[in-house]
Amino acid sequence: MKILLVYPMYPKTFWSFSYALKFISKKASLPPLGLLTVAAMLPKDWEVRLVDKNVRRLKDADLQWADYVFLSAMSIQKESALSVIDRCKAAGVKVIAGGPLFTANPEEFGLVDHLVLNEAEITLPLFLEGLKKGTARRVYTSPQWADISSTPTPRFDLLDLKAYASMSIQYSRGCPFNCEFCDITLLCGRTPRTKEKEQIIRELESVYAYGFRGQVFFVDDNFAINPRRAKSLMRAMIEADVRIYWVAQISMNLLRDQELLDLLKASGCVCVFIGLESVLPESLKEVSKTFNKPEEYGQIIGQLQRRGVYCVTAFIMGIDADRTGVARKTWDVAQNWPPGFFPVFSQLTPLPGTPLYKSLREQGRLEERHWLNYRPYGAAFTPRHMTPAELENEVRTAWGMAYSPSGIFRRIRRMRDMRFVSKLIYLFATLAFRGIYFRQMTVRAWLKLIWQNRRSVREVFSLRSFTNHEIAPLAASSSPQVQNASPSTATPGS
Numbered sequence: 001m002k003i004l005l006v007y008p009m010y011p012k013t014f015w016s017f018s019y020a021l022k023f024i025s026k027k028a029s030l031p032p033l034g035l036l037t038v039a040a041m042l043p044k045d046w047e048v049r050l051v052d053k054n055v056r057r058l059k060d061a062d063l064q065w066a067d068y069v070f071l072s073a074m075s076i077q078k079e080s081a082l083s084v085i086d087r088c089k090a091a092g093v094k095v096i097a098g099g100p101l102f103t104a105n106p107e108e109f110g111l112v113d114h115l116v117l118n119e120a121e122i123t124l125p126l127f128l129e130g131l132k133k134g135t136a137r138r139v140y141t142s143p144q145w146a147d148i149s150s151t152p153t154p155r156f157d158l159l160d161l162k163a164y165a166s167m168s169i170q171y172s173r174g175c176p177f178n179c180e181f182c183d184i185t186l187l188c189g190r191t192p193r194t195k196e197k198e199q200i201i202r203e204l205e206s207v208y209a210y211g212f213r214g215q216v217f218f219v220d221d222n223f224a225i226n227p228r229r230a231k232s233l234m235r236a237m238i239e240a241d242v243r244i245y246w247v248a249q250i251s252m253n254l255l256r257d258q259e260l261l262d263l264l265k266a267s268g269c270v271c272v273f274i275g276l277e278s279v280l281p282e283s284l285k286e287v288s289k290t291f292n293k294p295e296e297y298g299q300i301i302g303q304l305q306r307r308g309v310y311c312v313t314a315f316i317m318g319i320d321a322d323r324t325g326v327a328r329k330t331w332d333v334a335q336n337w338p339p340g341f342f343p344v345f346s347q348l349t350p351l352p353g354t355p356l357y358k359s360l361r362e363q364g365r366l367e368e369r370h371w372l373n374y375r376p377y378g379a380a381f382t383p384r385h386m387t388p389a390e391l392e393n394e395v396r397t398a399w400g401m402a403y404s405p406s407g408i409f410r411r412i413r414r415m416r417d418m419r420f421v422s423k424l425i426y427l428f429a430t431l432a433f434r435g436i437y438f439r440q441m442t443v444r445a446w447l448k449l450i451w452q453n454r455r456s457v458r459e460v461f462s463l464r465s466f467t468n469h470e471i472a473p474l475a476a477s478s479s480p481q482v483q484n485a486s487p488s489t490a491t492p493g494s
């Protein structure tokens with residue numbers, strides 16, 4: 001049997017970090033781990049190929065070769081996924097589809113031959129059995145969650161490794177929280193499950209053996225959701241000397257644990273992605289994320305920074321409690337934090353299947369066909385206290401303040417005791433993060449950017465940078481806490 005795995009294109013996207021650096025590197029951000037995992041569960045004697053459309057074109061010859069196309073996608077890839085389905089139909093190849101797009105909205109894909117939904121560890125064997133017997137049903141779904149401690153090592157060998165900037169590895173699935181905008185509980189359930197540490201060491205060794213030397217992204221929604229097991233994994237990584245540097249998503253409440261922070265550093269973690277969402281307690285309450293405590297954000301960022309671990313801090317705007325001016329309020333607080341963070345801002349995104357989606361739809365506030373009309377940073381709904389255009393303006397304002405030459409200089413200045421290399425990397429990364437929102441994809445745009453940020457460049461190249469020895473300089477006492485800086489008492493709109 002010949003199986004072609006196809007991963008559709010993202011829309012012209014700002015999202016991936018490497019997008020901002022397209023003039024240096026044409027690499028895609030991350031490989032489609034879902035399909036690689038599915039591939040590892042197929043019978044060993046089947047021939048399998050992968051076309052990630054973010055890396056290369058899907059040719060007619062690919063479709064002619066295949067007996068079946070296995071398709072995976074996020075909702076954002078819907079348009080491209082539909083065009084792949086059309087091409088398969090035209091070529092007479094059957095389509096088997098799974099992954100978030102199809103699991104969240106199965107009814108929208110009448111042309112797909114078999115919808116193998118939820119987690120493949122449970123539904124795929126049932127489909128394969130049906131296929132063998134000639135009795136395969138059209139839809140396979142399951143209310144159960146897989147024991148991922150027996151998930152096989154994904155087929156990393158199918159990848160053109162040179163085409164990716166980072167490598168995806170998954171340690172855990174599931175989240176006990178219930179944030180209103182998030183569909184992780186729908187896709188991965190409420191009970192956190194983890195792989196065994198030996199599995200992860202095997203996976204890391206496997207990508208290393210295939211020649212990958214870049215950065216690993218633990219795609220878990222919350223890497224440390226089981227802190228005891230996460231610590232045990234990190235100890236195993238240190239012991240196995242896996243020689244990788246890695247990034248992961250971890251929620252703020254788990255980063256209070258100093259032992260966890262020490263292990264992050266010791267095992268090669270260089271950056272943590274944290275969903276801060278808002279500095280406004282009333283907005284956090286609105287989206288059921290009150291375990292985030294704005295008054296400790298700055299302190300935790302400082303503690304990570306002292307260990308040389310940076311953070312990407314994600315903010316959402318357009319929550320029902322937000323009013324115009326939310327960007328200003330957010331940045332008034334965030335600019336006082338220790339500088340070792342890269343803020344990213346986006347509008348609230350109603351994902352199909354979430355409580356947010358349901359209530360916006362019921363209230364008639366959802367834009368029709370919003371996934372197909374996807375616009376980067378476009379509001380796909382009407383916020384309660386703003387117009388969609390005002391919300392888009394808030395997001396623009398937030399990016400503008402955080403990545404203005406003076407905003408960047410302020411952060412670089414506060415790193416004055418850091419050594420040259422650390423400052424240089426920080427400045428370069430900051431300018432690259434700016435590119436997630438602002439178009440800066442040519443050499444000319446970068447030269448202009450460097451000129452606009454010449455004060456920061458001068459600070460990096462100042463004499464004291466070469467006499468400093470610190471990686472992460474801020475002493476505990478110099479990490480400002482945000483207790484009073486948080487506008488927790490601010491009434492909306494004030």
Ligand code: B12
Nearest residue numbers: 013015030032033034072074075098099100116119120219
């Ligand atoms: C890595 C990642 C990315 C990467 C790229 C993903 C890639 N190349 O695969 C990047 C950083 C680019 C990204 C971006 C975005 N992402 Co993202 N991302 C993830 C993340 C964290 C991990 C994906 C992963 O590798 N999972 C591990 C694999 C093993 O799981 P899986 O893909 O679900 O596969 C399993 C099953 O679904 C199934 N399966 C999957 N495919 C198939 C196919 C077949 C045929 C079968 C039978 C089964 C099957 O079997 C697998 C094993 O059980 C997920 C969260 C998550 N927990 O999955 C979010 C997630 C997929 N992303 C999401 C979103 C919303 C986004 C963004 C829109 C965010 C934004 N607001 O900008 C952007 C969109 C991209 C853009 N505009 O450029 C949502 C998608 C929700 C949805 N309904 O589509 C998720 C679920 C997170 C969330 N809840 O917010 N993302």
Ligand code: SF4
Nearest residue numbers: 175177179182184221
């Ligand atoms: S946003 Fe994070 S913490 Fe909240 S439900 Fe989703 S994965 Fe869990």
